[in-house]
Amino acid sequence: MKVFLELGWFFKQEKRAYISGVIILMFVALLQLVPPKVIGIIADHINDGTLTAGLLAEWVLVLVAAGAAMYFLRYYWRIQIFGSAVKLSKILRNQLYQHFTKMSPSFYQKNRIGDLMAHATNDLSAIQQTAGSGVLTLVDSLSTGGFVILAMAFTISWKLTLICLIPMPLMAILTSWFGTMLHKSFYKAQEAFSSLNDKTQESIMGIKVIKTFGQEMEDIEDFRRQSDDVVQKNIVVAKIDSLYDPTISIIVGISYFLSIVFGAKYVLNGELTIGQLISFTTYLGLLIWPMLAFGWLFNIMERGSASYERVSALLKEEEEIKDTPNAIDKAPFGDIDYQLVEFTYPGASQPILKDIHFSLKRGETLGIAGKTGAGKTTLLKLLIREFEGYQGQILFGSHSLQAYKLDRLREAVGYVPQDHFLFSATVAENIAFTNPSASKQDIEAAAKLANIHEDILQFTDGYQTVVGERGVSLSGGQKQRISIARALLMNPEMLILDDSLSAVDAKTEEAILSSLRENREGKTTIITSHRLSAIQHADLILVIDEGRIMERGTHESLMAADGWYKEMYLHQQLEELVEHGGQ
């Protein structure tokens, strides 16, 4: 019941729908009593030979009216109650989405995407069920059950009612007991199924090994064994599941038997008419559902409550990176002054960056080199405030990064991430991501700058080709260049290329870099790269190793220094040569 309290805000918000729905539901429960009653009355008239055409027509009319009314009312409460439940899941889904867009990367490190998806799908549907079927089951089983029992007791015979109800609680007890057993065995069956799933997955991943050793038949045999296990565990489920119907049928059968035996006695006594007895047995049929519903209701509420708890816990997570109260509402520009003493990722024990000090004049290019995991990307992430909580300060213009509104800071930054992520949309839409109303010329200009225009024209639908997960697959280099075009469309004050040229060949790299040099006069550019050719023209080059600056200078000064940079540079030149067949 707790979950209904927790969802109180929603019931209040939709009170008209719920109140009208519940009232109608109860009214339908009352109307349901009419047909059995009419059956009894007509049967009595037939038995007594007192039925006339007029009487018959009258009662048939009552049935017609009751039937038609029930049809419309049943339609109406479904719209009210189930409709509200769908609305609830819509509202929660929007809330979750909004919330997700506010969460910083550390949230996404803690929560896996698969889990977040599960909350937004399975949990929401469990909550929707609670607000729909849950409410329905509660109201309907109580009102139908109550009204039927009242009708049986007061319009027919309370003694007979009591006698017939004796076996009913047994049904509720047994079915809820079966429910627990079913739950357990179902869990086992699911486990067996998921290990069959793992087995299949593994066989497909290891298909080469299996084929190499010619063990297809043996592997199929193994699969058969595991699928046997699935069958055996499912048979247990089937057996428990098959207990329900016979149990219900036998208990209801006993109730019927009791009602006819004792009912017959009362008929002979003259306490009852035969028609009333027939009405009574028909009412008995109406009682089966409310008895079963309680077990089911409990189940729905339990699931809904657990799901709602998970979803609200997610919604309660605080935003980590917020604007300071008097944040500057202007996009920053100017020199960068990076004075970092130390930064440690939340939850990590070792600092990832230490003593990073450098300044960059507006319009200069910074190159950062170093091994994977040296801290290059982290250095950039602090610039776009994906993470905070470091010692030291980073100035952009004459103010620290935190002094600006986050939104305005990011307005000044064009970021091209390492993992070039494209959305399932057209190429043009992907490039115009920051400004969906960008003109065709602007989009093409950005594409030309990123050296991808020619490639795009080769696609089947040109700029209208759908890319991303559900579109055509592009090469890594093409994806990288589209992400570069996306950042360039903003013409940002500061452009950050985070190892974003790794998948393009040396010639394309050179073309992109030189067009950047021409077109970004007076604007700052930061490039991290594994391949040193991408940063050799930078005004300042930093070599980072284990979170510290190991070497710094220009290409010329570093080549003269005979250190890691030089060794790496030569090595990469040779590699390039080998890739091209030695020429």
Add this chain to the structure above:
Amino acid sequence: MEDSNMEKKTQLSSSEQRRVLYRLLSYAKPHKKEVTIAFLLLLLTTVGDIVLPILVKIFIDDYLTPRKLDWAPLIILGSIYMGIQVAKAILLFFQLVAFQKIALYIIQQLRIDVFSKVQALGLKYFDKTPAGSIVSRVTNDTEAIKDMFVTVISTFIQSGVFLAGIFISMFIMDIKLGLLCVIIIPILVLVIVLYRKYSSKYYLDMRERLSQLNAKLSESLQGMSIIQVFRQEKRLRAEFADINEKHYGAGMKNIKIDALLLRPAIDLIYIFALIIVLSYFGITSFDTSVKIGVIYAFINYIDRFFEPVNQMMMRLSLYQQAIVAGSRVFKLLDHEELAPAQNEDQQLCIGEGKIEFNHVSFSYDGKRDVLKNISFTANPGETVALVGHTGSGKSSIINLMMRFYEFERGEILIDGKSIRCFSKQELREKMGLVLQDPFLFYGTVKDNIRLHQKEMTDEQVEAAAQFVQANTFIDKLEGGYNHKVVERGSTFSSGQRQLIAFARTIAANPKILVLDEATANIDTETEEAIQTALAKMRKGRTTIAIAHRLSTIQDADLILVLHQGEIVERGTHQELLSQRGLYHKMYLLQNGLSQQVEDVIL
């Protein structure tokens, strides 16, 4: 890609649907006996269901109305009633279990068929199809079909037989009223047809919206950092809200269709049926007397007539899903891209293990050749090493050699006979492949060396491990050879995985060895063990090796340097170094001192 295309094509024509259904049903054939028993049980329980109201009718008409109260026959009647009740419940249990069992066995067979088919497919298929979607075919789709067999088909059969039984009984009791009640059937059919027509349309629409919604959500979560850094949160929220609103609209439409045509409609038909029955008896009673018991029995039948109908209709959407899943499964079962065939009739054996490649060219996609005119000979016991940059074609040579892919141009000979002449069994027994990324299966270390060869003794397993010196680290593991290997062996270092893979190959004792050396960094300690093991393994075996570290193949009898699918240099290590060509540069890249590198570059 393939998967998403398959998911999209959910609209099947009704004849396609029927074909899928019949093909699914044909899986019941081997279970004729069980099906017969299940049907027999079903008939018996149905007879029970039909007879019970008749007993009450007899009681009302013959004893209650005439107020004839002989205890003896009444006790007999009562005992028969409760006896049938109990017997029916017991039979019902066995009947339900029987139908579910049949369904489970059918699905198991279907699963095994799909899995076997997957094993028979050529590697080409696996290149094109994501593993996840193949797994989905084997497990999830068959699970959807299982739901249909367990709930839909058995409900349909049970309800159908029950309805037939009710009608037969009605006809026997009162043929005129029985005929009148037949009117209900076309009305019901009409409602079902209408419901199927609209609900399948709106239901599919809602599923489609839901999958759009989930796709949007999943994509946004994956690209959240991009959305945030480019400040597009507001726009995407609006886009999401829009899809969400459309999904809500589709959901509402479904609720309306369900509300119009499902339970409320069936309940309305129930009232209609009541009116027919009551009017009939009422009108009849004006002229002749009517037995109250008959009224009771009819009302009782009508009462129970509609529950199965409701059940059937509620499950129609499951049926729809199962048919779609079934069509996907059958599409895979009918796939024709099988693994390259071997000539299984000839009893040829691989003797010395001489390997020849004669002018072999090969293309994966039929457009771009990844191998161009490759010719070389590996004499018995010799080692031929393949070196080259990524994409130079080394792995393709091994893929052809292992018969993972079929080739058309040129020929590959073993002991002078075409590789196609040997049986699959013979090839697999005599040729051992060690893969670059040695795949370990979930299980124990021992299982991973032995694989499915049950007859291999523990001693043989240990001997193989000792031969490649894998025993040194295996002995240190908790449980030794019975140490648990987790999914994909991720707790082992790549070097250790490689050693286990070596042991696996040696345990099979092949005549020809095909090695694809690991590129990953391997710790020096294991590296040494691997080198020693490799040297030992190659002794007495014809070996084709892909080498990434040139140091490992310095003693090879022949080194082939590949570039863009062609052999550009060939010779021994010393010959190639003195040529000062590509091989020389590759060698420098790995072993060169910076002075030598500078000489080459500058």
